[in-house]
Amino acid sequence: MENLEGLEGLMQQAPEFLMTYGLKALAALVIFIVGKYFAGVAKRMTDKILTNRKVDQTVVSFVANLAWAVVFVFTVIATLGQVGVQTASLVAVIGAAGLAVGLALQGSLSNFASGVLMVLFRxxxxxxxxxxxxxxxxxxxxxxxxxxxxxxxxxxxxxxxxxxxxxxxxxYSIMEKRRIDLVIGVGYTSDIAKTKKVLAEVLDNNQFVLKDPGYTIGLAELADSSINFVVRPWVNNGDYWPARFEVLEQIKNALDAAEIEIPFPQMDLHVKELASN
The missing domain is CATH 2.30.30.60 (SH3 type barrels.)
Known part of the structure; x- marks a missing residue:
């Protein structure tokens, strides 16, 4: 009789049990399905955004999968919480594991994050x-x-x-134009106006020097043994080194032709002959 009464009690509680836990199970199932769907959406959106930005495909794949994993993990935790599983300890375990992995791969993760930033911001x-x-x-x-x-x-x-x-x-390559910065020294006996004219003629006739923006020629310094002029022409980025070599050579030849002295370090040695006894 006691067994029958117990069975009757269970039968009476069954509808309530099914109603309570059945709804929780249904809600958990809905959360899991919806969360899994949004994980796929997150992956596809991440893939599309990074691909449109012309990000390296390896980075695109990794970041898209990472986005899916993050959303899916939160979905699993929410699903387990809905059916009554204590997720606090689970979150703690996942956090501890993530911390351990992060510390172990700290250098690699830093390099990966930097690589992603380089590809994104270029x-x-x-x-x-x-x-x-x-x-x-x-x-x-x-x-x-x-x-x-x-x-x-x-x-x-x-x-x-x-x-x-x-x-x-x-x-050095990101800008379309680049300026050449030269310092040209001439002797103190040189005529300043004539020197500037010679330098300007070189720049005006050089094949690499751009007309816009214009070049700069100015007296920059009265040095110990020379008058120093700054010569700053603009060239296309790809022509920088050929232009620099050619302009320097042409300036040297033009100053020589104009008989303008280019000073160079020198030492005067004075020998005194001592009188013999």
Whole structure:
């Protein structure tokens, strides 16, 4: 009789039990399905945004999968919480595991984050000539964790992305035009007006020097043994070095032709003959 009464009690409680926990299970299922859907949406949106920004495909794939994983983890936690599972301890375990992994991969994660920032904000691009991380050269490749830089003497330098992003980046290629800064010294006996005219003629007739913006020629310094002029023409970025070499050569030839002295360091040696006894 007691067993029958117990069974009857369970039968009476069954509808309430099913109503309570059935609704929770249904809500958990809905949360899981909706959360999984939004995880896919987050992945597709991230992929689309980064692809439209012409981000490296490796970075696109990684970040898109990371977005999906983050949304999916929150979905699982919310689902478990809905069915009555204590998620506080689960969150603590996941947090501790994430902290341990983060500490173990601190350098790699820093390089990865820096690589993503480089690709997103493009302070430098493949093919640019830069000074970064104590290295000067042309960027050959930007990977997730490092950047490959080819120096002028054809050495390949692999620099960590964090070292580049945490320092100063000097990009010589990003601007269309570039100025050549020269200091030309002439002797104190030289005529200033004549010297400026000779320098201007060189710049006016040079094939690389741009008319807009105009060049600058000015007396900059009265030095110990020379009068120093600054000569600052503008050229197209790709013509910088050929223009610099050619302008210097033409200035030397033009000053020689105009008989304008270019001083150079020299030493006068005076020998005194001592009288013999």
């Amino acid at each position: 302070p430098c691009r493949v093919g640019d000539f830069v000074e970064a991380a104590g290295v000067a050269g042309v960027i050959d490749e930007i990977t997730i964790f490092s950047t490959k830089i080819r120096t002028g003497d054809n050495k390949l330098i692999v620099a960590p992305n964090s070292a580049i992003m945490n320092g100063t980046i000097t990009n």
